[in-house]
Amino acid sequence: MALKPYQKLLVYASWAAVLLFFLTPIVWFWALALRPQATAFAMPPVFWFRPQLDAFYYTFVDPGINAPQLRNSILVSTGATLLNLPFALAAAYALARFPLRGKRFFLLWYLSLLMAPPVVYLIPYFILMSRLHLTGSYLSMVLILQTLTIPMSIWLLKSFIDEVPVELEEAAAVDGAGWFVRLTQITLPLTLPGIVVTSMFAFVFSWNNVVFPLVLSNQSTMTLPVGTMNYFATAGITWNYIAATSVMAMLPPMAIFLLLGRYIVRGLTFGAVKG
């Protein structure tokens, strides 16, 4: 049904109101990263100012205390994503392709791990890692992130493998192709978009996780959001620095979500809703 012009206007106005509500806090924080320190808490708020990159320069270049933390975030998230893929791929393939006993149990067990409160791991791992003298290692963070990334990736990858017709593999099997050839020559290449999407979500999940690095990192391995939180510990919080480092922490997930497009719904429901 066609909308009358005034109805269209009403719809656009409501969309604009929705966006205004959900984007203002983000834009206001970007502005904080770019504004002169003196205007950060001005009353009434200062809307017009000459943008400057001082806060970014201070936090990431000179003295640049947050630059190594950005590197740590990239290392930990990339590490967690790469480690999770082979484990998740094998399991997702088995769960998607074979009529195995206990399929429901396995899928629900992985899902329940995703819903467990991450805080319950903190104390045991904090003590284990200090006893093993692994506190602060990248490995400890990457390993414990697997409790989130592997279950998430299994569910998501399974939904993608489910969509590759099993008949292709059956036909190849009739022609005498072994399981390894079928897996690597047929199913994996056809699942490639799904593998890329899953990796992107695993990366964002790891990137945005703060609970584990909060307890398991040390001064030289802490990730960016943990480093940002340290600004609260110092007397006289410098909000411009908090904003600058937060903007850096926001950008990769935002960019990834813009690339993900129609896969967002599927990823955010671990493949349960196709979108």
Add this chain to the structure above:
Amino acid sequence: MRRIAATRWQPYLFLLPSFLLLVLLIIYPTFFVVSNSVYFWNLQLSPVPLQFVGLKNFELVFTATPFVDALRNTLLLAGVGTFLEFWLGMGIALLLSINLRGNSLVRALLIMPVTLAPVVTGFLFRYMYYREGGFLTWLLLSVGIPVSERGLLGEESSALASVLVADIWQWTPYAAILLYAGLLSISDEVKEAARVDGAAGWRLFWHILLPLVRPTAAIFVMLRFMQLFNMFDLVLVLTRGGPGTASRTLAYNLYQEGLANYNIGIAAAMTVLIVLLVTLLINVYIRFAFKDWEW
């Protein structure tokens, strides 16, 4: 389906690595909390458990920590948060399902809060809530709503609600995008048939659209309720559970007892209780959400 596995055991061999790694990762914490829940152990006094105290720690969870307050706050957050996010999201999803140009751009921008780490959302709102010069405080004051000297996060009456507002801001778009996808998957024939039968407006929504998005809604409610139930990051940045215990959640209470007070024994007992509670909730949900699921 014809058999395409090489052997009967192959599927299980494929599952084994991930299953084994995860079991290894959770077996230590499980063992740790169960065994230490019956010991008196303060990490500042000793690097090892000090004394067997039986079930005393479970009693101390209730008497020495504000566990009941935290449980009430957590259930309040999870219940009210899920409810409000769902219905606000549904409203936005319905607005978005009006097919006008620019729709996909609006959706791409709308999802942005969801991409943030919850701690970053915390930073955003801590800044907005500042008593002196915070944007939100300024907005409230300029429309004539008084804000006390301690600010919204510093008042016992508004701390929990302020945490909830930040969470609603971040996750309502999640509901909107999910429910939009659910609405979109309802075929035009169904809607047309309903319209021919005279269902329009509210009745169309209540009797046709809502039942048909039920599977999507169930997934949303399950995931969101559990995430809210586990809420930690936002509280850590916004209020540290305060003032007093006004915004303390179960997860924050556990963190406070274990990694601030270093009462490992009590924290272990508390972990056992929380995990039992979560297990119960997850099972109830899974039964509900996956009722008509094809495996």
